[in-house]
Amino acid sequence: QVQLVQSGVEVKKPGASVRISCKASGYNFISYGVTWVRQAPGQGLEWMGGISPYNGNTNYAQKIQDRVTLTTDTSTNTAYMELRSLRPDDTAMYYCARRNSAYDNGYYNYMDVWGKGTTVTVSS
Amino acid sequence: DIQMTQSPSSLSASVGDRVTITCRADQSISTHLNWYQQKPGKAPNLLIYGASSLQSGVPSRFSGTGSGTDFTLTISSLQPEDVATYYCQQSYSVITFGQGTRLEIK
Numbered sequence: 366q367v368q369l370v371q372s373g374v375e376v377k378k379p380g381a382s383v384r385i386s387c388k389a390s391g392y393n394f395i396s397y398g399v400t401w402v403r404q405a406p407g408q409g410l411e412w413m414g415g416i417s418p419y420n421g422n423t424n425y426a427q428k429i430q431d432r433v434t435l436t437t438d439t440s441t442n443t444a445y446m447e448l449r450s451l452r453p454d455d456t457a458m459y460y461c462a463r464r465n466s467a468y469d470n471g472y473y474n475y476m477d478v479w480g481k482g483t484t485v486t487v488s489s
Numbered sequence: 490d491i492q493m494t495q496s497p498s499s500l501s502a503s504v505g506d507r508v509t510i511t512c513r514a515d516q517s518i519s520t521h522l523n524w525y526q527q528k529p530g531k532a533p534n535l536l537i538y539g540a541s542s543l544q545s546g547v548p549s550r551f552s553g554t555g556s557g558t559d560f561t562l563t564i565s566s567l568q569p570e571d572v573a574t575y576y577c578q579q580s581y582s583v584i585t586f587g588q589g590t591r592l593e594i595k
Contacts, residue, residue, distance in 0.1 A: 400584070402533075409576065409586055409587075409588050409589045410525075410527075410533065410576055410578070410586040410589075411586070412583070412584040412585065412586065415584075424583075426583070427490075427583075460532055460533070462532075462533075467538060467539060467542065469539060469542075471519075473520070473521060473538055473539040473542075473580065474521075474580040475523045475535055475538035475539075475544075475578075475580060476523070476525075476533075476535060476578075477535045477538075477544065479532035479533055479534070480532065481531075481532055482532055
């Protein structure tokens with residue numbers, strides 16, 4: 366079945382980096398974008414950025430664009446999110462999601478398959 | 490960035506009730522509006538895309554309407570398993586989410 370499997374819990378100190386993986390299966394990885402979303406404890410959803418595995422094109426949220434890098438490895442159908450210079454307020458659940466599109470007089474994008482999430486805790 | 494505002498922030502309703510959640514964009518987004526359901530401790534789940542298209546496998550009691558700046562998610566007959574937080578999300582430009590609406594059973 367179509368699924369995204371994310372890597373496990375991460376505990377980091379302030380100033381460190383974290384790299385989360387998201388392995389896709391059950392569909393043609395190159396044909397769909399991958400979006401990353403995070404959720405701080407008790408808070409709402411925050412879009413971080415997206416990447417197209419087809420051509421590597423990326424876009425990032427302005428708030429974190431100088432600290433985040435999204436990549437993909439099409440040989441293993443895996444997407445990666447690296448966040449650098451971690452701060453305590455980066456503590457959150459991090460989700461990857463498949464970006465799908467529907468055409469109806471224009472393209473409509475949505476996230477139809479989600480990973481279970483990766484908990485990242487940043488604490489000294 | 491486009492700001493999305495949901496109302497109410499929380500609501501309590503009885504099983505069988507008709508429930509409506511509203512989402513407003515601060516500029517027109519046509520129908521580039523999606524709705525997600527997030528149950529406690531789980532990842533979000535897509536309910537509606539393109540403002541009104543029901544995602545495959547989602548019960549037909551969920552429906553979405555709206556265009557431009559004003560959108561609604563309706564649950565026609567609330568079920569116990571619908572307890573969750575609901576988020577709207579616009580895909581017209583840089584993705585943004587509403588702040589969420591927490592739905593409880595009375």
